[in-house]
Amino acid sequence: MGKVDFSPIADTTRRAEIVALLRRAILTGQLEPGQKLNELRISEQMRVSRAPLREAMRELVQEGILTSIPYAGTFVIEVTAKDIDDAYSFNKVMDELAIERAWPLRDQRFYDELDRRHEAVKLATRELDTTRQIETALQLHGLIYEWADNSVLLETWQRLTSRLQMYFALHQHARNEPVPAEDVHETYVRLLKGKDMRAAQRHAREHIDLDFEELLSYARGLEQRPSRGA
Amino acid sequence: MGKVDFSPIADTTRRAEIVALLRRAILTGQLEPGQKLNELRISEQMRVSRAPLREAMRELVQEGILTSIPYAGTFVIEVTAKDIDDAYSFNKVMDELAIERAWPLRDQRFYDELDRRHEAVKLATRELDTTRQIETALQLHGLIYEWADNSVLLETWQRLTSRLQMYFALHQHARNEPVPAEDVHETYVRLLKGKDMRAAQRHAREHIDLDFEELLSYARGLEQRPSRGA
DNA sequence: GACAAGCAGATTGTCGACAATCTAACAAGA
DNA sequence: TCTTGTTAGATTGTCGACAATCTGCTTGTC
Secondary structure (H helix, E strand, C coil): CCCCCCCCCCCCCHHHHHHHHHHHHHHCCCCCCCCEECHHHHHHHHCCCHHHHHHHHHHHHHHCCEEEECCCEEEECCCCHHHHHHHHHHHHHHHHHHHHHHHHHCCHHHHHHHHHHHHHHHHHHHCCCHHHHHHHHHHHHHHHHHHCCCHHHHHHHHHHHHHHHHHHHHHHHHHCCCCCCCCCCHHHHHHHHCCCHHHHHHHHHHHHHHHHHHHHHHHHHHHHCCCCCC | CCCCCCCCCCCCCHHHHHHHHHHHHHHCCCCCCCCEECHHHHHHHHCCCHHHHHHHHHHHHHHCCEEEECCCEEEECCCCHHHHHHHHHHHHHHHHHHHHHHHHHCCHHHHHHHHHHHHHHHHHHHCCCHHHHHHHHHHHHHHHHHHCCCHHHHHHHHHHHHHHHHHHHHHHHHHCCCCCCCCCCHHHHHHHHCCCHHHHHHHHHHHHHHHHHHHHHHHHHHHHCCCCCC
16 A cells, blocks of 8 residues: 555634634734624625634633633733733743754754755745735644654643734834844754754743844833824 | 722623533543543533533643543543653642742742642542542642743643642542542741752752652553543 | 545634614604 | 613523534445
8 A cells, every 4th residue: 555644634614724824814904903803794804604703712712812701802912011021031931842852863864854844934935925024934833743752732832823913013004114134043943953042942942032122122112102092 | 099909700601600510520630531421411411402511622722631632532631650750740840930039029929829829729638528638739839930920831730730730639539549648748848938949949840749759650551451432 | 455436524704784882863851 | 960760782601403514324326
């Protein structure tokens, strides 16, 4: 028999597709923080009944990017400076852990995948596709979590990723200028291939801090302004 | 005007109550790992239509204690030794982080709350209410997370708690013997009130390891046996 | 007896309609 | 003018029925 390993076939429920659509809309900033999601309107736009839409919304509420108030509505989460601070502060510690766990498990497949994802970021950067750039950068970053061989750690990272992506998208959207062309991940990738684990951890921490300061100042600005309604 | 601060009134949707009911059933082991949840049967038992039940199930799927396969059904998650290992290994690192963050924020209210929750555990222990004992012990443990002033850290803990509670319940259910009468949390509470942070962290780590070994051996046993169907 | 096709029953996914609740505007009274 | 009661409209929550899919059994063929 052939040694083909088939990937699982796609979810064929409307619910799953709705989740993907909504998540994308939120993470790319098409749906703004605080905005209310009108069930009837969205279900009509998607040509879907409210049942699967509502189920999809429940999932995203649990995922942490929507929030629901009974009989009032479901809203995109607000973003405060403290939320961003909390997420990044937490992320830094998780990163150290992930690097520590993944470190002894690095192999050729790891290095190959590292390069592959690095290339994906560079491609998105060249094409000036900011959304894709954020997405690929997070995927590059997530490799250490996938390699750390801890399901809970990985799951926690994936949850956090949603919000990080949203924060970055907001940021990009706000400053609205072309993305830095230079390759900021060069050092990160090189250190992950090297022999000094502490150095890799240190860089991950400092590298994150870099973008972080910019994001924070943006978020602080946000808090002055009133939130947008429906 | 009076200075009463009213707490938010309870969720009055069926969905919220169903979530609570199902979660309780799972975390106490009434619903066993791998077991299928028949929507029609459950909705009839609860005198509720399938719509809110299904929405509740989506929430619990995202919470990580149910798993769903399209057109096949929704099941209580299986518990493997690695799952437990991952959860505890992750929990240990999180504990150190939480203690570190909460440490400088300890105040009288913290100590009072610590005592209050400690008392709750002791009460449940005296009354031989194993379910409540697990619940209160986790709440005692969770105080450092609530005090760490990081929303992401707290949220991650709360998610993890569900599964920890499930693991413990399974364990208790399996060995089926009266709970240890002595107070295993005495030292933990004392150290959290003291001045040596490192000692508190060390104890948290070692204390967890204690129960952990027992749980693991139980989980390894589970894996031999076939999973129960519906 | 082994195997594939097809059928029946059960279960999940989706739909459209109704009930419960909220919001905002307006009117009435102190 | 401020507060309170009322009402209409819109929106969310829930329901019962139908469609799509899966599973296991039966049947027929070799």
